[in-house]
Amino acid sequence: MSQCLLVLRKEWLNFVRSDKSVFFIYLFLIIGWGMLLATMNRGGSLGSPLWLVFFSVIIAANFSGTVFVSERMSGSLEILLTSGLSRGAILWGKMMFVIIMTLAVGVACILAASVLQRFMAPPEIASVFYFQWTYVALYAGATFLNTTSCACFSVWLPNPRLLHFVNIALVGCIMAGYVALSLSRPLSLFLVAFVMSFVGILFAWLARRAFESERIIKPVIF
Amino acid sequence: MSPVVSVKNLTKAFGRHTILEECALVVEEGEAYGLVGLNGAGKTTLIRLLLGVLRADKGEIAVLGENPWRHDALLHRRMGVVLDHDGLWGNLTFEQNMKIFAAAKGVSWSASLSYMEEYWSRTNIYNNRKAVKFFSRGQRMQCALCRAFLGWPDLYFFDEPAVALDVDAYEHFKSLVMAARKRGASFLISSHQLDTIDDFADRVGMLREKRLIELARKAEQGNRLWSLETDDNPRWATIIREQCGGAPAFVEGEWQFESTHADTDIPVLIKRLAGAGCAIRKVAPIVRDFSVTIRNEYRRNAAEELHRGVT
Numbered sequence: 019m020s021q022c023l024l025v026l027r028k029e030w031l032n033f034v035r036s037d038k039s040v041f042f043i044y045l046f047l048i049i050g051w052g053m054l055l056a057t058m059n060r061g062g063s064l065g066s067p068l069w070l071v072f073f074s075v076i077i078a079a080n081f082s083g084t085v086f087v088s089e090r091m092s093g094s095l096e097i098l099l100t101s102g103l104s105r106g107a108i109l110w111g112k113m114m115f116v117i118i119m120t121l122a123v124g125v126a127c128i129l130a131a132s133v134l135q136r137f138m139a140p141p142e143i144a145s146v147f148y149f150q151w152t153y154v155a156l157y158a159g160a161t162f163l164n165t166t167s168c169a170c171f172s173v174w175l176p177n178p179r180l181l182h183f184v185n186i187a188l189v190g191c192i193m194a195g196y197v198a199l200s201l202s203r204p205l206s207l208f209l210v211a212f213v214m215s216f217v218g219i220l221f222a223w224l225a226r227r228a229f230e231s232e233r234i235i236k237p238v239i240f
Numbered sequence: 241m242s243p244v245v246s247v248k249n250l251t252k253a254f255g256r257h258t259i260l261e262e263c264a265l266v267v268e269e270g271e272a273y274g275l276v277g278l279n280g281a282g283k284t285t286l287i288r289l290l291l292g293v294l295r296a297d298k299g300e301i302a303v304l305g306e307n308p309w310r311h312d313a314l315l316h317r318r319m320g321v322v323l324d325h326d327g328l329w330g331n332l333t334f335e336q337n338m339k340i341f342a343a344a345k346g347v348s349w350s351a352s353l354s355y356m357e358e359y360w361s362r363t364n365i366y367n368n369r370k371a372v373k374f375f376s377r378g379q380r381m382q383c384a385l386c387r388a389f390l391g392w393p394d395l396y397f398f399d400e401p402a403v404a405l406d407v408d409a410y411e412h413f414k415s416l417v418m419a420a421r422k423r424g425a426s427f428l429i430s431s432h433q434l435d436t437i438d439d440f441a442d443r444v445g446m447l448r449e450k451r452l453i454e455l456a457r458k459a460e461q462g463n464r465l466w467s468l469e470t471d472d473n474p475r476w477a478t479i480i481r482e483q484c485g486g487a488p489a490f491v492e493g494e495w496q497f498e499s500t501h502a503d504t505d506i507p508v509l510i511k512r513l514a515g516a517g518c519a520i521r522k523v524a525p526i527v528r529d530f531s532v533t534i535r536n537e538y539r540r541n542a543a544e545e546l547h548r549g550v551t
Binding site: 232 | 327
């Protein structure tokens, strides 16, 4: 666990010392997406959860790009693999960072949506809270799935630019399945969160195998 | 002495391309092994196999008595590694980078600080608060070297360690290697910079046609390599070849050649050259130049390949 935390700390330091423009981009993204969620949430349609899930795709893939792909490109991953840390600790430390950061950005986005919603068109309080908790669960499930699949596909795919597309395809399939099933009978969005988490566990296992293989140092093609 | 690196019948292929075939290598405890070879010969692949980053298709590898592919973190803690890229995190400072690597290696920060105080306090990377991404290439390589020597590991793998180092930094690197060798450390150094091989290696092996061929040991060099200062008339090369064999080469104003029977060959050679009208300025053994052997080997390889192409 201490090794995981060391990797997490390293990723955090590397992030907070990034260019300042990165933080402004995230701030704009949170406000912009929050407004989108706030306006979509009025009727309680499926629009908001979908936008939220795809927000997770963007944020998780973005952080994964830095944490998994850039490090492979710069060669620092190879050094990290021989630094005395276990491969499992490296993988979980990096995934923990992506999950925490994606969750933090997502929660900030939901809060922003909730605040903006009150200004735009105040709905019933109960409805707002019900949707927010569902959203949090859905967002958490999507974040876990997107992070583990990014960890896995960052090793499998020769061109990591495809990470976003792979995640959109994965999440899109699950959401499409949910919509199809809910046509016959109403289903809770918690079920989607559960399915995403389950598939995420599968990808975590695959990512672990990918990290143990020699593909981990294969050249990255852009 | 026991071997710290032992490789037997090692074969590695990427798809249809075999990079290494039936390679063998032994590096004894306290020894520095120089690895040379042309671009694409498989030096980096061999180092990656020894580090356990790549898996051998066939053969046995033992590093410090263990199979590196098991990915044992404790094994890596006993190694110092510098690869052809520095592997630092650009947004972090030198100190932040070292703190993380020290913790990964299980070296206490107080021990790391005293090591850095002793060996790095006079360099311009020490106390530098800038992010490493703003460092020059040479400074980044110094950081990588500083990281490799953290905790004074038992075994070092260096791939082009002296690239971009200035004269002072190179001398500093030499002093670190000497300090590590006094502690009984072993080295495997791969480099195209033959001066680096000359300065550090006790033994040199060349990767050629997928195999590792041992070229020379430092102890043998004094008897084998000679230099003859005269003009570059090719007639002298013919006489040297007839008398001593091998492939004499005219390098920086002197003929360099090998002689396995110097006691008898050299006096006869001098007589023959003088008799043929050669104005000899100096004949002397080259004591420590692996580089001549390596260059001669490269030339021989090129000649053989040319010959193969013709036939």
